[in-house]
Amino acid sequence: SQQGEEDPQALSIQEGENATMNCSYKTSINNLQWYRQNSGRGLVHLILIRSNEREKHSGRLRVTLDTSKKSSSLLITASRAADTASYFCATAPLYDKVIFGPGTSLSVIP
């Protein structure tokens, strides 16, 4: 079974709105990362949050981590058309490889 699962699977919003994506996982983790991927392109690392952190910001991105609920959320504020992409959460269980969730496909409509 997958370590990370994301919801929603697809999200469509208007430019300027906020987009929230959630990720749930099953086992204890060392850290959790969010990646963006434009269609067929490489993985762009967005942000890493460690298991002892609860919230992290980077520009228009805000990531939260709730280890008691085994969940994380990625908030993109004031979305732009260029934010259209797939967003993956990737969990790093203790002493193990990173495992990707199925991703959320975000469409930002100009």
Added chain:
Amino acid sequence: AAGVIQSPRHLIKEKRETATLKCYPIPRHDTVYWYQQGPGQDPQFLISFYEKMQSDKGSIPDRFSAQQFSDYHSELNMSSLELGDSALYFCASGQGRYEQYFGPGTRLTVT
């Protein structure tokens, strides 16, 4: 800062041919991971190496093999290529087993 280097970036092969993908980790990183991402899929873990020894194995087909060399670069060898092997192949490196950093990927197209 130096990043993970993968070569080639694009590769086109025919069915039943062989392909070799290379990964050069970030300096001083001792762990390399390989992932395969099919169209519309999330990246799937294939195999990893720590200090030149295989450390973990995922859904890697028997037709594929990999190794990590003394300079810590890694190569993924794929033989008897099938159409279904067409995918993005990512390499990631790390120090120990924490904080993997991904390369740009190699796009393999099998025709």
